[in-house]
Every structure is written in C-alpha cells, then in structure tokens.
Amino acid sequence: MNEAAHAIDPAAVAAAPRPTNVLVVGVGGQGVIMVSKVLARLAQRHDLEIKQSEVHGMAKRGGSVFSHVRFGPQVWAPTIPVGEADVLVALEWAEGLRWLPYVDPERGTFIADTKRIVPPFGCTDRRRGATLAYPGTAVADVVGLVPHAYALDAEGMASELGNPRVANTLLLGVLSTVLDFGVGEWREVLAEFVPAGTVETNLAAIETGRAWALDVAARGVLPLAAAPARAPAVDVPTGAVRLDIEAAWCKGCDICVKFCPELCLRLNAERVVELTDPAACTGCRICEWLCPDLALAVRNVASPAEAPA
Amino acid sequence: MTALAIEHDTPLRAAAAVARPLTGNEAIARGAWEAGVRVAAAYPGTPSTEILESLATYPREDVHAQWSPNEKVALDVAIGASYCGVRALTAAKHVGLNVAADALMSHAYIGAHGGLVLAICDDPGIHSSQTEQDTRYYARLATVPVLEPADAQEALDYTRLAFDLSERFDTPVIVRSTTRLSHTRTVVRLGERHAPPPRGFTEDPNRNVIMPAMARRRRPFILAREQRLAEYFDGATVTRVEPGDAAIGVITVGTAYAYVKEVLPGASVLKLASSYPLARETIRAFCAAHERVFVVEELEPMIETEVRAMGLAVAGKEFFPRAGELSAEIVRDGFVAAGVLAPRPPAPTFDLEPLVRPPVLCAGCPHIGSYFPLRSGEARVTGDIGCYTLAALQPLAAMDTCVSMGSSIGNAVGMALSGAERKPVVATIGDSTFLHGGIPALMDAVYNQASITVLLLDNRTVAMTGGQDHPGTGRTLRGDATHKVDYEALCRAVGVNWIRRVDSYDLAAGRQTLREAMEYDGVAVVISDRPCVLDPVKIKGPPLTVDAAACTACQSCMNLGCPAITWSEETLEGRHKVQIDPAQCIGCAMCLQVCPTDGIGAGMNA
DSSP, X not given: OXXXXXXXXXXXXXXSOOOEEEEEEEEXXXXXXXXXXXXXXXXXXXTOEEEEXXXXXXXXXXXXXXXXXXXXXXXXXXXXXXXXXXXEEESSHHHHHHTGGGBOTTTOEEEEEOOXXXXXXXXXXXXTTOOOOSOOOOHHHHHTTSSEEEEEOHHHHHHHTTOGGGHHHHHHHHHHTTSSSOHHHHHHHHHHHSOGGGHHHHHHHHHHHHHHHHHHHHHTOOSBSOOOOOOOOOSOOOOEEEEEEOGGGOOOOOHHHHHOTTOOEEEOTTSOEEESOGGGOOOOOHHHHHOTTOOEEEEEESSGGGSOO | OOOOOOOTTSOOSOTTOOEEEXXXXXXXXXXXXXXXXXXXXXXXXXXXXXXXXXXXXXXTTTOEEEEOSSHHHHHHHHHHHHHTXXXXXXXXXXXXXXXXXXXXXXXXXXXXXXXXXXXXXXXXXXXXXXXXXXXXHXXXXXXXXXXXXXXXXXXXXXXXXXHHHHHHHTSXXXXXEEHHHHTEEEEEEOOOOOOOOOOOOOOOHHHHSXXXXXXXXXXXXXXXXXXXXXXXXXXXXXXXXXXXXXXXXXXXXXXXXXXXXXXXXXXXXXXXXXXXXXXXXXXXXXXXXXXXXXXXXXXXXXXXXXXXXXXXXXBOTTTSOSSSOOOHHXXXXXXXXTTXXXXXXXXXXXXXXXXXXXXXXXXXXXXXXXXXXXXXXXXXXXXXXSXXXXXXXXXXXXXXXXXXXXXXXXXXXXXXXXXXXXXXXXXXXXXXXXXXXXXXHHHHHHHTTOXXXXXXXXXXXXXXXXXXXXXXXXXOTTOOBOOOOOHHHHHHHTTOOEEEXXXXXXXXXXXXXXXXXXXXXXXXXXXXXXXXXXXXXXXXXXXXXXXXXXXXXXXXXXXXOOTTEEEEEEEETTEEEEEEOTTTOOOOOHHHHHOTTOOEETXXXX
C-alpha cells in the first residue's frame, strides 16, 4: 500500500486554529483550582469555548496538583499537549520545573512563584551528610530555557500586603499582563471567586503582580524578584559509624530496642541486645544516651571498613 | 411495547438556552435531573463522587438522592425505584460496578419499568484506583447498551437519552464516563426538567421475579433487544459522520473523539454514541467509503474487535495503546506511526533534577497514629482501600497487603488459618470500607474461629473521596440527621467478645491495646477513634515547635511521615535537625510522644 497517499496534508494541520493554553500547577491546597476557575470565567465572558481539566483523588493529599485551561473559538482535547502551553503558571518552584516541557518552545511564558514546599519525601535520607532531595535548579538556570519567564517571591510579596495566601492572586496579576483580557475584567471576576472579607487584599495583590511584571518588562531587567536559596552545605560528614555493644552489661530492659528510630536493634534469645542490620544504623546515639547501663556506644570510624562486623 | 413519549434525538433545548460551566459529573447530574430522575443512589468513588453530590443540590421534592453503604446496595435501591415505574440512577466508579455487577446481570433480564441509568466512571491511567478496567466489557457481558459522551454537553444529553432508551427498549443503560470527562469543566447548554409521571408497580411475577424458567424465556428477548438497539443506533442522529478527506476514515467514541479532532482537523470521522451495540450498517458503509479506516478508542479494543469480526479491515490498537489514558500527543504519535501525519520536530528536553512528591497523609492524620504502633513489624498487617493505604509506603511501611474494598478482614482470616503465618495477623480497615464490605468478613472470622485482630480506623467520613457521609456518621447525603451505626454493638452482634476503643493520637495506648488484642485467642476488634482532620470540619489547633537545642537529629519524629515535619538547616553530627511548619501543624502531639529528648512542645524555643 502506498502510505504517502493516505497522509494528511501537514499544511492543513498547521493551519487549524489553536486555542490559548494555560497550565496551572502547584501543590494540594495552594489554590490551583481557584486560579484556573478565574481564567475559565474570563473566557466565558467572551463567549469562548472552554475546557478546564483537573484530576482529583490521590492528588489532593499533598501531591502535585495541575489544571489545564484551554479557551478559544474551538477547543477539542481537554488537556494541553506537551510543548503547547502558552503560559505555565507555577505556584511552587519545583512543580514549575516538573511541567517545563509543556511550555511552548517558541512563544511560551513561564510564571513561577519561587516558593519551595519541601515534601517529607525530600527528607528521608538518614545517613550523615545527607542533603535535602529538592531540585537545586536556580531561577537563573531556567530563564534561558523558555522564551519568556517571570520568577517572583509571590508569597513574600503577598505577606507584605498582609496575607501570604493571596500569592496565587499576585501570580494572576502577572498573568494578566500576558493574556488579552482587560484589567477591569480581571478585577470583576476575581471578586466573584475570593471570600468576601479578602476582596480588597486580593485586588491589591493583582495590582502588585501586574505592576511588578509591567515594570520588569519596561526596564528589560532579568524578570526575577528573588532566587530560592540553595540548601547550605551540611557540616561534618564524618564517615562511618559503628555501634559497640558491651553484652555483659545488658540486662535486657528493652528500652533501646523500643526507641531505636531505625528499628535495627532486638533482644536475642538470651535477652541481650544485638544489632540486626548494621547498614540501617545511622549512629543517632539514642540507644547510647538512653541505656541505663551504658552498654551501647556509637563510635565514629574513619572508613566503612572499620564499620561493624 | 406500549408507545412512550420519546424525547430522544430531538432538540432538547430552547434556542436561547441557559449555558453554564459544568464538569462532566455535574452534567450527568443535570441530565438526570432534566430527565426527571426520582431516585439516585451511590457509594462515593473517584472519579464518580460528584455526580450524587451534584444531584443533591437539586430540590428534594424533585429527587431523592442518597449515599448507600456500597455500590450493590445503591444499584438495588435504584432497581427498586425502577420497579415502581419512576426514573432512577446509580453512579459508581469502574471498580464499584464490580461490586454491583450481580444486580446488573439480573436486572438486564428483568428490564426497566421506570428508566434505569448507571453512570459509571472509568479511570484510564489509574489516577486514583486499584485497576484500569474497561466498563464496556460489562455492557457486553450484561447485554445492555453503553453510551459514551465525549464532553460535558454530551454527558448531559446522553444521560437524558439514556433514560428514554431505558424505557423504550426495556433495559438498564450504562453511561460511561472517564476521569478526564468527569473532571473537565466546559460550558453546557441547559434544558428544562420533564419528569414523566410515575407509572407505579406492575404486579407481574413472570417479569419481576428472576428464576430459571423466567430467565430462559427472557434470554431470546435480550438478544432481540440487542439487535433492535443496533438498528436504533444506525438511524439515530447521535451516530454522526463528519465527512472529510476520503482517504482516511476514523471511527471513534467518547473522549477519544476530542483527541482525534485535535490532531486530525478535517479528517473524515464516524463518531459513535455507543460502542455496544454497534451501529453496524453505518460502520459498514463508512469503511466502504474510505481507503483506510482507523478505530481510536480508550482502553480495550471493543469496537475494533467487533468491526474486524464483521470482516472489515481496520487499524487500531497497533497504533493506539490499550494501557493508560489517551491524549492528543499519544493519538498524534499513533497517526505518525501509521504514516498519516508527518513527524513533528522533537520537543526540547530539559535536564533538570526531578522532585518526587507522592501523596502523603495529612499533618495530624489519625491514620498516622493508628499505623505507627504497627511499624515494628511484629504483626502481619492486611490493608484496605482508603487514604490509609498510604501507610504501606515509607516511613510508616506498616501494611503488607491491599486487595479491594473490604478485603483486609477476609485476607486476614485466610492468613490466620493458613498455618503458614507465624506473626499475629492484624486486619486494618476504615469505617466506611468496613460498612461497605467488611461486615460479612468479620462474621466469617468469628464463624470460622480465626484468631485475628481487626483495627477499625474510625475517622467518621469517607475521607479519600473528599469527605462524604455514610451510615456511621449519623448524617445523610443531604445533611439530615439519621441513625448512626454503633460499631461496638454491631461487632458484639456478630459474635466479637473482645472490643476496645483507643484514641488514635495516643501512641502508647494504641501499642498496648494492639499487643493485648494480638495475644487474645479469637477475634479482637480495636476501634481507633479520631475524626479526619479535613472533614467534616478542618481541624487546626495551635502548632507545636521544636527546641533546636534539644533536638538530636535522631529522626524518630520523621518516622511518622507527618508533612508538617521537615529538616531544618541545623545539623548535629551531619544529620539534619527537624522543624515544624506552623501553617500545617494542627497540634496533634504525636511527634511530641515519640521524641526521646522532649524536644517538641507548645511554645518551645524555636
């Protein structure tokens, strides 16, 4: 079969009108859905077709949250294809990095809060010298990777307005300089979606975000308000540890076994403490400090070769 | 068959209809309300939960909307209403239909006196489920039609149509949604409510009572019904050919239609409303008119297999995957692989450090306290479906198994009686899951004298799906006060003699009580008692703080997996000390209990 005869004309595909694609990402509880609802309402006021897609369930429990907002004369797919987001709005820094491939490489804009929400999963390495598992990617590293980028300490700026929770509205203010809706419309729609007592702060936030974005655009400066601090280097990574047990002094009271954070101690058949898994011992010294009979001691050793037998 | 007033296939709306942004689930609820649904029942399950929540916002005098303890009960309630000649709806996630399947199979024979619609939401991509399964197999298995809307407008229209078809063809009808449709909001034109008058119960044992003789007589009717439905779909306007380039034809259904339209503008498309029964003659004609025909459908090759069996040459799953959710990119890649579209230049890649951010239990979640005593590994712990399944992950790592709703207790009985498990066996199950499917298994444990411990996690809500009520909360879907299940009395009634209640936050009491329970010879029930911190009210107490001078960086508190506790920048001997995020901390004081150096408290020197 002649495959070429069955192909669709690439020009026809390229000529199809594309909707405006805005991807909003963050962490559960940050207000991702509020931001996307405001956008959808703005588009609805212009009688545009809208698709706004999100996923509930597991994602709510502190995981990543995202919402695809597409609007235009005609919208088909509910989700934005990779590389087709006109704007990526990130309410959290690492979440923004995660979705960066969605930004249109020719005309896309990346708007990010530099706020870092460290998940407990980032603090799980118990070894000495362990560092936080959170991307060290700095704002300056990203600015050159996308056509347009705005990175700001939105939460810090929102705190100055008296309420750190309006950080997402501040980002909406930046977004308002990128999309074609009128300033008044943003203010009207926002007022519909925020709690009655916070309307004034939210309107101030949208103004602050807008002014900041217009200012950096006018002055042509690097669009950064603040860079997230890198985690400082950790002190004394002192090599390996070894747990010495003086078996004759152990009376089998079980205290160390019950308090060991790594669950790597047990009483043997003679009710004398023993280390079940030397690799799991982090040398935290809880057993050493709690033992009423001084039967356990953590020693620093120079190399793993000296670590326990 | 008596002539019924059929609205289907006719314009449902006035020209200047009201338009409103609705999710797919809200549109299904609206469609049901417009169709005059009188009774709706469901058990919550992502992504279907909002259908009933939305229906409960319509006036009480229009529709009775309720939560049932499980999906089978919900479908039976809907069937009961249908027996009385009123329109009824049940909603469930795909795995919920597994639970209700028994009633569906029978009702497919009995038929619908009042229209009966099952709104079933599949979860392609397994965003929040235990399996990825295609509900359309159930339609085929039960010989009932399945409608597959592509967007929220069709979700409304097809739900209305489903009620009409149900009564016209004397069959339950499935409306199949997916996570993407259920949770995508689009502007939907609304219609008016047209409730057909109740027809009342018809006393007809030959029809209403399923027994072998009745079922045998009814079987040929069902097969004839399948044929009549196929003919209906051939002639219905919901089966739609969108003509285009004659070289390429695409047969598609549901949300896959949107992806096809996105990547192949101007292609010739046959958009089906139903993948079963198929509009066979329309498909035959469509295939004859195009040189090359593709079938694009999400999950299983239902249409493709049947079209191939008709002797027609189509391509499908060799280009479009069976596993996972479709997207515009995946459909485009399929057409590129098929030589229909030119390849795109590769997207830029970013060499950035990834961040792992799995879902976690909330700060102060009582499940943390329930599972912390089980971290030691002294027991074999069976798990169940709920937020607490996250306790299987580090750092709690206190759960060995999870199968399906209510399985934990039955699994524990099998383990205890296997003769191959040395550790004491503990079944852990949430309150709603226990009421859903755990009670028969608890009876089994007592009846067969298994020595197990059941840890009942009573957080007084269906937390996983966003905090719905159930028979143990004392409130109905509409928020009315009602009887509240007394778990102690229930357990005693099935023969459990050893029952204790502990505060989920009291870690020492939890450990001691579980130890006693595991030593008890017989079925022991421990009720771990604390409300969910999010629902029905968000709990927030004064936060605790860490005394950095006292913290020895031992990481004992990190073993809780509380998201409010992370590393501070201070270290001791190369390990990070901890800090507590005051915005997240609710003051539950579990970390305070595990701190060996009394370094955590209220108002410590931060």
